Amino acid sequence: MKFFFLLATVTSTATAFTTGFAPSVVTKSASAFSFTLNAEAAAATTNGTDKKKVIILGGDGFCGWPTSLYLSDQGHDVVIVDNLSRRNIDTELGCDSLTPIQSPSVRVQAWKEVSGKDIKFVNLDVAKEYDLLVQLIKEEQPDSIVHFAEQRAAPYSMKNSKCKRYTVDNNVSGSNNLCCAVIDSEVDAHIVHLGTMGVYGYGTSGGEIPEGYIDVILPGGREQNILHPAYPGSVYHATKCLDALLWQFYQKNDNLRVTDLHQGIVWGTNTPQTIRDERLINRFDYDGDYGTVLNRFLMQGAMGVPLTVYGTGGQTRAFIHVTDTARCIEIAINNPPNAGERVEIFNQIAETRRVRDVAEMVAKQTGVEANFLPNPRQEAAENELDVSNKKFCNLGLDPITLDEELFSEVTEVVNKYKHRCDPTKILPASFWNKKRAEECATLDPTSVKVEV
Numbered sequence: 001m002k003f004f005f006l007l008a009t010v011t012s013t014a015t016a017f018t019t020g021f022a023p024s025v026v027t028k029s030a031s032a033f034s035f036t037l038n039a040e041a042a043a044a045t046t047n048g049t050d051k052k053k054v055i056i057l058g059g060d061g062f063c064g065w066p067t068s069l070y071l072s073d074q075g076h077d078v079v080i081v082d083n084l085s086r087r088n089i090d091t092e093l094g095c096d097s098l099t100p101i102q103s104p105s106v107r108v109q110a111w112k113e114v115s116g117k118d119i120k121f122v123n124l125d126v127a128k129e130y131d132l133l134v135q136l137i138k139e140e141q142p143d144s145i146v147h148f149a150e151q152r153a154a155p156y157s158m159k160n161s162k163c164k165r166y167t168v169d170n171n172v173s174g175s176n177n178l179c180c181a182v183i184d185s186e187v188d189a190h191i192v193h194l195g196t197m198g199v200y201g202y203g204t205s206g207g208e209i210p211e212g213y214i215d216v217i218l219p220g221g222r223e224q225n226i227l228h229p230a231y232p233g234s235v236y237h238a239t240k241c242l243d244a245l246l247w248q249f250y251q252k253n254d255n256l257r258v259t260d261l262h263q264g265i266v267w268g269t270n271t272p273q274t275i276r277d278e279r280l281i282n283r284f285d286y287d288g289d290y291g292t293v294l295n296r297f298l299m300q301g302a303m304g305v306p307l308t309v310y311g312t313g314g315q316t317r318a319f320i321h322v323t324d325t326a327r328c329i330e331i332a333i334n335n336p337p338n339a340g341e342r343v344e345i346f347n348q349i350a351e352t353r354r355v356r357d358v359a360e361m362v363a364k365q366t367g368v369e370a371n372f373l374p375n376p377r378q379e380a381a382e383n384e385l386d387v388s389n390k391k392f393c394n395l396g397l398d399p400i401t402l403d404e405e406l407f408s409e410v411t412e413v414v415n416k417y418k419h420r421c422d423p424t425k426i427l428p429a430s431f432w433n434k435k436r437a438e439e440c441a442t443l444d445p446t447s448v449k450v451e452v
């Protein structure tokens with residue numbers, strides 16, 4: 001029960017570190033590597049003077065923090081809400097971000113120093129502190145609420161019953177609370193939710209996955225356009241499917257304006273905003289529960305650890321760079337559905353790649369070999385994935401694709417902080433079922449050695 005005790009301790013009060021807003025000059029690139037945004041995309045994303053008040057739920061996390069900085073940099077007024085549960089899970093797992101992330105108070109102070117802009121931070125549990133959430137929405141009167149605040153690791157969600165139950169309780173309650181709080185506060189805020197490509201499942205459907213809705217012919221030849229069938233591959237992914245039904249219901253019942261972003265695997269670390277000061281550094285998860293595949297391979301390559309390819313590496317997945325996550329969010333907040341319109345759904349991806357091909361790219365660059373491990377997950381050994389991302393591209397996104405120069409950026413970050421890596425956390429530590437656990441029984445976490 002230690003974990004829940006910690007949660008209760010950190011979320012007992014809603015704490016605001018700073019308030020206020022001071023618009024200033026937009027900075028697009030402050031990096032050794034290039035983050036050029038094409039002119040069309042810039043026009044579509046900033047829309048001249050269309051500055052918004054935005055609450056970012058989960059704004060202390062891997063996607064939420066760089067998105068908060070990006071939106072603030074673009075002149076939007078940002079309020080971060082986070083209960084720091086992700087940091088507490090690190091403590092529970094005996095792990096830590098490879099990069100030395102600072103406390104929220106240090107982070108927002110550093111941002112104020114480098115940009116002149118204020119970001120308010122509020123410590124609040126979206127899934128539990130309902131009244132405070134309503135009060136916050138009433139006080140802030142946001143134009144948009146971006147919802148990142150969920151337990152997001154599929155392996156963590158499959159670890160044991162406690163983790164399964166926590167993931168469902170936290171994610172589904174959080175999303176339901178958000179809908180109720182928007183209704184109760186009587187603020188017409190546009191909800192932008194981070195969903196996942198995993199709601200569609202990873203079976204090979206034989207065609208392109210459309211953006212959220214699919215044309216079907218029901219028995220008797222009746223043509224309909226319905227939410228794409230959900231086919232989750234983990235308890236975590238199942239919560240995103242449940243979320244999608246909640247959005248659909250509250251939109252229909254209460255006219256909420258909702259955009260659901262079905263995002264692929266996010267890779268990279270820094271963005272043009274986070275590299276402006278060491279104290280702004282983004283989180284980098286490398287462990288078997290929270291580390292995602294490409295960032296893990298890049299970390300392993302830099303440390304001379306054979307790449308942990310699960311099964312045949314035949315799984316095809318969608319990828320997006322963390323810088324594009326932030327850009328997509330701004331496009332979404334600038335293009336809300338009208339009241340009464342069904343939930344807007346975008347596929348937030350840049351490209352699809354097969355895991356073993358990604359491993360080959362990293363192996364070629366680093367000279368480290370791929371190690372094909374028994375698969376800890378219950379998933380198709382091989383799948384094809386063809387995904388439409390036309391909506392974002394039509395709104396001006398020119399996505400960053402897997403690129404060796406950007407690989408070098410991640411590698412530099414890893415090299416700088418590799419002394420912080422605990423090699424015993426690299427092998428997978430969650431198994432989808434008993435059979436998978438038995439097949440992985442020979443994996444010895446203490447066998448992994450890193451080059452320091």
Ligand code: NAD
Binds near residue numbers: 086152170
């Ligand atoms: P993260 O765990 O780094 O960040 C989530 C943040 O939400 C954390 O800071 C956590 O403390 C906070 N949080 C969780 N529950 C909360 C609650 N009840 N109240 C307040 N705060 C809470 O995860 P991330 O990688 O930044 O992902 C953010 C969102 O994007 C998630 O919803 C995830 O499902 C989605 N997503 C992530 C990826 C990816 O590859 N990282 C890909 C697709 C979709």
Ligand code: USQ
Binds near residue numbers: 309
């Ligand atoms: N994999 C390996 N080796 C590893 C880690 C993963 O081969 O060391 C494989 C897995 O078996 C899987 C694939 O790589 O087939 C992707 O795994 P992942 O951990 O990178 O991604 P996933 O569990 O799907 O979850 C991540 C995020 C989640 C988000 C999802 C988007 O943690 O929040 O929703 O990506 S998507 O995959 O498109 O559904």
